[in-house]
Amino acid sequence: MPRELAERPNMVILVAALLLLGVVLGAVVQIPVPLTLALAAAIGCWLLVFAVRERLSAHRRSH
Numbered sequence: 001m002p003r004e005l006a007e008r009p010n011m012v013i014l015v016a017a018l019l020l021l022g023v024v025l026g027a028v029v030q031i032p033v034p035l036t037l038a039l040a041a042a043i044g045c046w047l048l049v050f051a052v053r054e055r056l057s058a059h060r061r062s063h
Helices: 002-028 033-062
Strands: none
Touching: 002 033
16 A cells, blocks of 8 residues: 555544544634633543554554
C-alpha cells in the first residue's frame, strides 16, 4: 500500500480534531468556563493520542 494512502485516515482524524477545536473556540463566548475547559482538555487529549500514535507508527516504520 502506498504511504500516502496509509497516512490518509490519520490526517482525517487530525483535521476532525482541529475542526472541532475551531467550533469550540467559536462557541467559547456562549458556553460556561468549566464546560469550555472540559472540552479543551478532551480535544487536547485527543490530539495527544494522535501524536503518540504517529510517533509509534513512524518508529515502527523506521525499524
